[in-house]
Amino acid sequence: xxxxSQNDSPRVRQxxxxxxxxxxxxxxxxxxxxxxxxxxxxxxxxxxxxxxxxGGRVKPMHRLEQGDTVRVPPVSVQPSIGAxxxxxxxxxxxxxxxxxxxxxxxxxxxxxxxxxxxxGSGLRFGLxxxxxxxxxxxxxxxxxxxxxxxxxxxxxxxxxxxxxTRLHTLLRGDGMDxxxxxxxxxxxxxxxxxxxxxxxxxGERGGRRNVSVDDHGIEAHSEFxxxxxLPEHTLMEVRIGTGRTHQIRxxxxxxxxxxxxxxxxxxxxxxxxNRALGLRRQFLHAAELRFQMPVTGRRYHFKSDxxxxxxxxxxxxxxx
Numbered sequence: 001x002x003x004x005s006q007n008d009s010p011r012v013r014q015x016x017x018x019x020x021x022x023x024x025x026x027x028x029x030x031x032x033x034x035x036x037x038x039x040x041x042x043x044x045x046x047x048x049x050x051x052x053x054x055g056g057r058v059k060p061m062h063r064l065e066q067g068d069t070v071r072v073p074p075v076s077v078q079p080s081i082g083a084x085x086x087x088x089x090x091x092x093x094x095x096x097x098x099x100x101x102x103x104x105x106x107x108x109x110x111x112x113x114x115x116x117x118x119x120g121s122g123l124r125f126g127l128x129x130x131x132x133x134x135x136x137x138x139x140x141x142x143x144x145x146x147x148x149x150x151x152x153x154x155x156x157x158x159x160x161x162x163x164x165t166r167l168h169t170l171l172r173g174d175g176m177d178x179x180x181x182x183x184x185x186x187x188x189x190x191x192x193x194x195x196x197x198x199x200x201x202x203g204e205r206g207g208r209r210n211v212s213v214d215d216h217g218i219e220a221h222s223e224f225x226x227x228x229x230l231p232e233h234t235l236m237e238v239r240i241g242t243g244r245t246h247q248i249r250x251x252x253x254x255x256x257x258x259x260x261x262x263x264x265x266x267x268x269x270x271x272x273x274n275r276a277l278g279l280r281r282q283f284l285h286a287a288e289l290r291f292q293m294p295v296t297g298r299r300y301h302f303k304s305d306x307x308x309x310x311x312x313x314x315x316x317x318x319x320x
Contacts, residue, residue, distance in 0.1 A: 011074040017064045026053065026070070027060035034075050039089055040134050043096030045073060060097065087125055087133045095130055101302065105293070106144070106167070107131075107157040110304045113281050116149040131157065140164075145171055145243055153180070153286025153304050166294045171243055177290040180238045180248055181227070181306060183283035183314065184257035185267050188234035192225040195251045199244045210264065211246040213254045220244045222251045230317050232270075233260060237287075248284060259284055260313075279313040 052071040118126040144156040158164035200217030221241035228235035253265040
């Protein structure tokens with residue numbers, strides 16, 4: 001590997017990949033070149049475009065080839081502040097890898113399943129605590145909304161109180177288009193169906209707080225639209241006009257089509273067979289967010305494909 005002329009800053013290095021480093025992932029290559037820099041910071045500078053391969057942006061998992069030119073920016077290692085050193089490095093890297101967009105106002109993540117958004121219930125770090133620890137100089141980081149731990153997909157983080165207030169205004173009204181993909185039990189009859197059933201939180205059972213349909217509850221609106229029909233299941237697009245706790249899962253179960261793999265409100269007998277398909281969680285994915293920010297007028301549109309575990313389960317059911 002050799003260093004070429006530094007053409008855009010006297011401290012920027014342009015490294016040419018030789019046969020020894022060919023086939024290596026970009027993130028692992030940078031960890032060797034930038035001694036003492038955390039993997040989470042590596043993901044951040046790659047995502048911001050500070051690292052380039054042959055002049056273009058790539059992902060941290062990009063495999064380098066012999067002859068590639070890698071732009072490596074100068075990176076200073078700052079002493080850690082607060083609890084960053086206590087957060088597992090693997091968790092920090094996982095969160096940084098999940099960030100799909102970041103600007104001065106907000107962060108949009110494609111949250112993996114199994115990652116809780118908040119710590120608690122024996123969990124020391126959730127997504128937001130780890131993100132704050134990784135960015136000790138950030139003046140403000142707050143969840144705009146939440147996803148269940150086993151639900152994957154799009155999640156928004158506000159970077160200022162003003163942005164958080166604007167996002168909450170959108171979420172409380174009809175200014176944010178939120179769409180999920182859910183596989184439900186049973187063959188859905190007919191087309192799209194609007195479900196308007198109020199929800200109430202019940203007392204805790206076994207340390208868990210359940211939600212149920214109740215006339216004295218808070219209004220909740222979900223629109224179920226069949227996207228793919230299978231003999232014993234239906235893939236639904238679910239658009240929610242409100243964001244109540246467990247809303248989709250409770251509405252789906254109440255109308256006789258529980259979400260596949262739902263350990264709390266689901267069809268436990270039917271789900272035994274789904275474990276053989278490799279499904280270890282509820283089949284629920286936050287797939288699309290579309291909104292326009294008040295005041296600034298900036299439009300956002302984020303989409304997330306089904307992750308491999310859900311897509312694999314769906315493919316297995318279709319080929320059965």
